[in-house]
Amino acid sequence: MTDEPTTLLEVPAAALRATMVVPEIQKLVLSTLTSRLVRTESADLPRLAGLAQADLRDLRTPRPSVEPT
Numbered sequence: 001m002t003d004e005p006t007t008l009l010e011v012p013a014a015a016l017r018a019t020m021v022v023p024e025i026q027k028l029v030l031s032t033l034t035s036r037l038v039r040t041e042s043a044d045l046p047r048l049a050g051l052a053q054a055d056l057r058d059l060r061t062p063r064p065s066v067e068p069t
Helices: 013-019 023-048 053-060
Strands: none
Touching: 013 023
16 A cells, blocks of 8 residues: 545535435445455554453552542
8 A cells, every 4th residue: 555645625504415425436435445444444443453451450450539629
């Protein structure tokens, strides 16, 4: 995968809904969003693949209660 310049578009919801009635636009937008979501999920997979025992132990450790001053 190469780094390429990206253009980010912010489209108002009403405009997106209006253009999504065109089947060709709908297919293009949905396929692009789906492919990027799959790419993002696969990039997160190694990070979320398992839970470290030290982190789980830390979550089970009671914290001292703090009294309001």
